Amino acid sequence: LGITNKMEIRRHVLRLLKEVSLKREHMDRYPHEFSGGQKQRIIIARALACNPELIVLDEPTSALDVSVQAQILNLLIDLQEQYGYGFLFITHNLSVVNHIADRVAVMYLGKFVEIGETNQIFLNPTHPYTQALLKSHSEIDPFNQHVKYVLEGEVPSPIAPPPGCAFNPRCVSDARTPECELDVPHKIKIAEGHYIWCVNPPVGSTTQILSEQHLSQPTELKIEKISEVSEDKNNYIPSIISITGLIFIMIGIIPFILPVFLMSLLIGGFIGLIMAFLLPIIPLLFQGIVIYAIYKSIKNKSYSRIWVMRENVPFRRAVINTSIINLIFVLLIIGMSDLFTWHSLFTWYGVLLILGPIITIVAGFIFQEYPSDIPT
Known part of the structure; x- marks a missing residue:
């Protein structure tokens, strides 16, 4: 993928x-x-790292327990349905x-002997080797016993x-003739x-022997995707990286707002009232965007996109510093409320200013999913 930035690599690995x-x-x-199942999942993740269209899996479940086999198979099916991998x-x-499988190719001694849809192969096996392969296992149902091919x-x-057909020394089919030992x-x-x-x-059976032109061409095993990759509309929320940047901006804005707000208190009158009313709205807007993003993430069950303070140090410090600054802001407002007549308005703004960071911190500790979009 050409990713060289360490933060980008880390985000890609976490995803x-x-x-x-x-x-x-x-x-x-x-x-x-x-565990064995976890190792197999890691191998699958390595295969997905380069966004392939086709993945070759050689005995992916052979060394696993039956329950773990089912988990790995279900994981592969989910990945195929979601991203359209072949x-x-x-x-x-x-x-x-x-x-x-959607299509099955049966091989003997390195050559194809039968290819078809899964139902065609399992319900109507035609080649003698495929018939022997499917009838080599014991049937559990006593009313559905079959004659085994030995x-x-x-x-x-x-x-x-x-020479000829590679399977002819072991073929037990009635159609076997001396030509099988000579002809390809x-x-x-x-x-x-x-x-x-x-x-x-x-x-x-009604058959059609293909022309020499078909025989000279290599056999193609077409792997069709179950579904095309579609845009996931449910995962849309505002850019978390942008919101993280807004929080850092908010940290720089609030210390600037504080002395201006204090000046508005000293000025008084209509101008002071306008300044006192408008200035706290700026950090409120930033915190509102953060809360909205968390709400959208919870609503769309995109919990991995919610920030986690204990894992992301820069974001944690940003929110905590913002909370501390807002707390100081509120205390100053409450302390000055005895000197001015607008104390109820200031107190409510103070509560709203500190509400955003608190909600952000609580949500981060509740949903302990590592963020995949925030640089660390």
């Missing part, structure tokens, strides 16, 4: 951790402190294939494969999107 359901504290742990799964686990012999060496398997169309590579078309 990836959130995508795979890991927390901020996981970033500082050593590899031996992670996945190329390499696995021997047929249940995983049936659960997650493949004899050993898998030939990929360095010196047998043809690509045969069984149905739309469903193909097998076999010397003899299956008995009882």
Whole structure:
């Protein structure tokens, strides 16, 4: 992605951790402190780091417990639905294939033997090897027993494969003929999107042997995205980086407002009243934007976009300093209220001025999600 700024890299890493359901504290742990499922999530996050269109997963669930396998598969499905990633799964686990795949390619000795939609492969396996593969497991349902395919012999060496069809020494199909030992398997169309590579078309099926032009072209396995990336309208809130900048500006404005406000008290009259009424509105506007952003984040359940004071030191200091300055502001107003007749107005403004930072601090400690958009 060409990211070189350390703060940008940190934000990118934190976003990836959130995508795979890991927390901020996981970033500082050593590899031996992670479970198998967490390690797999980290590997997925690494694959997502460069915003790929296609991700190749080689046995992603083979060393995991069944419950953890389900969690990883659900995570991958969620990522695909949200961002439209294409996945190329390499696995021997047929249940995983049936659960997650849109299209399936069955290989034997490094070559495709059958390709089709998942339902086509599992409900209508056509190639003898695919049939044997799907019927090699025991059926739990006693009323749905099937005849097992027993493949004899050993898998030939990929360095010196047998002539003709590589599967012919172990094929138990009735369609097996002497030509299988001599001819290269043809690509045969069984149905739309469903193909097998076999010397003899299956008995009882309507097939179409493709032309030599098709045979000379490499087989393409099209990985289609489940959904296109769409704009997430629910996650829109005002720019947090901009709001953080406004808070820093507010810190610089309030000390300037304070002496001007005191001067307005000394001036008195209509001009002093206008100055006393308008000047406190400036920090109120900034704090109102902060509160509005927190409200939108809570409403849209974008909790990770709410600031956390204990994690983000500059922001924490900014809000606390603002609160202290506003507190001093309120105390000065209350202390002078005995000398002037506007004490009720000043007191209410003082309460409003300090209300914003308090709400911000409380919200930050309640929603302990690390902010992904604020520089640290």
